[in-house]
Amino acid sequence: MQEKLLDPTGASERDVEVTLAPRLRSLHGLTAGLLDNAKPNASVLLSYTGRELRRRHGIRDFVTYQKGYFGTPVEESLIQQILHHCDFVVAGIGD
Numbered sequence: 001m002q003e004k005l006l007d008p009t010g011a012s013e014r015d016v017e018v019t020l021a022p023r024l025r026s027l028h029g030l031t032a033g034l035l036d037n038a039k040p041n042a043s044v045l046l047s048y049t050g051r052e053l054r055r056r057h058g059i060r061d062f063v064t065y066q067k068g069y070f071g072t073p074v075e076e077s078l079i080q081q082i083l084h085h086c087d088f089v090v091a092g093i094g095d
Contacts, residue, residue, distance in 0.1 A: 024088060027057040033086030035074065036066040042094030049090055 024030070032053055034046040043064065050062035063085055067074055082089055 027053060027059050027088070029058065029060050030087035031085065032059050032062040033082040033089040034062055034064045035082070035089055035091040036064060037070045037091065037093050038067050039070045039094035042092045045094060046090070046092040049092065053090075 032050060034050055036042045036046055043066075046064055050059075050064070053059045053062060065078055065082055067078070
């Protein structure tokens with residue numbers, strides 16, 4: 001089975017079936033969603049990331065979410081929670 005790859009920079013010459021979100025001008029005053037992939041140490045990395053985003057970029061708050069299992073896509077119900085409560089998301093991987 002062939003895997004699809006998405007270049008997160010948007011610089012790929014391939015046809016992409018999704019539209020990239022517009023880049024935020026500032027993070028000041030926004031709420032970050034921190035998505036833990038449920039691997040060891042992801043929560044540690046994301047907790048530090050949230051504190052640094054607050055200190056360096058003035059985010060208002062951060063909320064941590066965790067996937068049910070690292071080997072599966074994010075559950076639709078979790079996506080909806082994040083969309084409802086957060087202005088942007090950072091996904092973290094552990095190990």
